[in-house]
Amino acid sequence: MGLAVASLSKTYPGGVRALEGVSLSLGPGLFGLLGPNGAGKTTLMRVVATLLEPDSGTVELDGIDALRRRTEIRRLLGYLPQEFGLDPRLRCEELLDHLAVLKGLDDRRSRRAEVGQALERTHLADARGRRLGTFSGGMKQRFGIAQALLGRPRLLVVDEPTAGLDPEERRHLLDVLAELGSDVVVILSTHIVEDVAEMCSTLAILHRGRIRLSGEPRTLMHALAGRLWEAAGEEPASLPPKATVLGRRRQAGLSRVRVLSDESPGEGFCPASPDLEDVYLAALRSSAA
DSSP states (O other), X not given: OOEEEEEEEEEETTTEEEEEEEEEEEXXXXXXXXXXXXXXXXHHHHHHTTSSOOSEEEEEETTEETTTOHHHHXXXXXXXXSSOOOOTTXXXXXXXXXXXXXXXXXXXXXXXXXHHHHHHHTTOGGGTTSBGGGOOHHHHHHHHHHHHHTTOOSEEXXXXXXXXXXXXXXXXXXXXXXHHTTTSEEEEEESOHHHHHHXXXXXXXXXXXXXXXXXXXXXXXXXXXTSEEEEESSOOSOXXXXXXXXXXXXXXXXXXXXXXXXXXXXXXXXXXXXOHHHHHHHHHHHHHO
């Protein structure tokens, strides 16, 4: 069982095609959805979270039709949108308790236990009495995950959760998501390649509304082995047929250009070891061709 998305398409008024035939099959664990801004990630997350109606396609969670049985599905999922508002005057545990009531947790004793568990799982137990206005950015994101965990969901959808966080807060949040991924389907939607490289066992790259590539990071990186080249300085004036410049990186203050090619791009180029950023950029360049 798990999440099954089949042939999802969505076009907004004005002809903007956000999704085109998107299909995914996910089991428990962390799944990375990578793509640049405007790729269709948020649209896909909102459809999966039953907040947006697609033009066509299906979404099933544990065999339940998410588009026809929305109320039932909403009891099985937690959603952390890219932006969510919090009243800075409210205390952490107070708001979680209120949100738990809205999710249908009417029994006070069981609700208190579930709120406590959500605080523990997101490492916020020591801050339960603090006002939300005193929280750091990372703590607010962890609070967002805590509210998404209420009701013990089978699916957790988080949209750009580490955007704007400092390195320590980012690491803390990713550790929380990793702990949750042991028995829940977690979709991490982001444009930050490093987050997916560190945390996700499977991924898909979405660009211009379509899935361009999917699989295990190690397998996708291995597919570029022997075809990636790097040299110091600027890109060469001419390249072999079908060669693609992936971009430039700086190492110790020096600019280095990376090229995808079946043969050496020319003098000064040496074989390079591919990483997930190379996979991501190669997929984007291919879809833009």
